[in-house]
Amino acid sequence: MDPERARWVGSGLPPRLRGLTFTDLREHAEQADALKRTKIYVDGFAAQQDLNWRHAPKSPHLYGRGMLFAGTPGTGKTTLAATALCEIRRRWGASVYMTRYSDHIDRERQILRPDRATDEETLSRLTYAVDRVYEAQVVLLDDIGHEHSSASGFAEDRLEKILRGRYDIGRPTLLTSNLSGSDWEQRYSRPLRSFVDQCCRRIVMVGASLRTPE
Numbered sequence: 001m002d003p004e005r006a007r008w009v010g011s012g013l014p015p016r017l018r019g020l021t022f023t024d025l026r027e028h029a030e031q032a033d034a035l036k037r038t039k040i041y042v043d044g045f046a047a048q049q050d051l052n053w054r055h056a057p058k059s060p061h062l063y064g065r066g067m068l069f070a071g072t073p074g075t076g077k078t079t080l081a082a083t084a085l086c087e088i089r090r091r092w093g094a095s096v097y098m099t100r101y102s103d104h105i106d107r108e109r110q111i112l113r114p115d116r117a118t119d120e121e122t123l124s125r126l127t128y129a130v131d132r133v134y135e136a137q138v139v140l141l142d143d144i145g146h147e148h149s150s151a152s153g154f155a156e157d158r159l160e161k162i163l164r165g166r167y168d169i170g171r172p173t174l175l176t177s178n179l180s181g182s183d184w185e186q187r188y189s190r191p192l193r194s195f196v197d198q199c200c201r202r203i204v205m206v207g208a209s210l211r212t213p214e
């Protein structure tokens with residue numbers, strides 16, 4: 001296999017987002033602030049995750065912090081978040097994984113309730129993908145709030161489990177979402193929203209959609 005391709009297999013990144021760097025992004029005035037703050041985060045990533053001789057974080061209030069990219073559709077959240085993920089991997093050698101949150105939830109559901117189509121190979125593929133979300137050093141969960149919401153609150157509980165579990169062991173999570181602050185509280189919960197503010201820097205993306213009409 002071509003080494004560049006092999007490098008990204010298992011990362012969950014769709015081919016068009018693999019290996020993006022900040023210089024690949026076109027500068028849009030409306031995104032200047034978001035871009036600047038994302039670059040600062042990537043520059044400071046190693047220092048943020050640094051441990052002292054006792055293996056305790058040197059900066060406990062920063063350790064394990066991720067980013068939440070919030071804003072309306074088409075403002076470039078997924079692109080900027082995926083670029084940050086690729087840059088962290090390229091610059092700092094961190095293991096990374098990306099998935100749409102709805103796909104992750106579908107996989108967790110399928111593992112819990114396998115149907116006839118779930119043969120052993122499928123199950124091991126699903127388990128690998130789900131494990132990466134808990135174990136990769138940095139994870140990008142794309143499009144929070146687009147997953148199917150059930151009466152049991154499964155997707156909402158899982159998000160809390162992932163974010164708290166990862167934060168406790170100092171693994172940053174990057175999120176993108178179209179939800180506004182009050183949508184978050186309604187859909188998830190007020191405690192989860194306030195926890196997200198603790199474990200993620202909020203980067204608000206503004207402006208008109210960059211998506212070019214067909």
Ligand SMILES: Nc1ncnc2c1ncn2[C@@H]1O[C@H](COP(=O)(O)OP(=O)(O)O)[C@@H](O)[C@H]1O
Nearest residue numbers: 025026072073074075076077078079080210211
């Ligand atoms: N910095 C940028 N320069 C040029 N095009 C961009 C940039 N950021 C995003 N785009 C394009 O704009 C569209 C929407 O971006 P996307 O990241 O999917 O937005 P969102 O996740 O906020 O809906 C995509 O086609 C993407 O390729």
Ligand SMILES: [Mg+2]
Nearest residue numbers: 077078143176
């Ligand atoms: Mg998106």
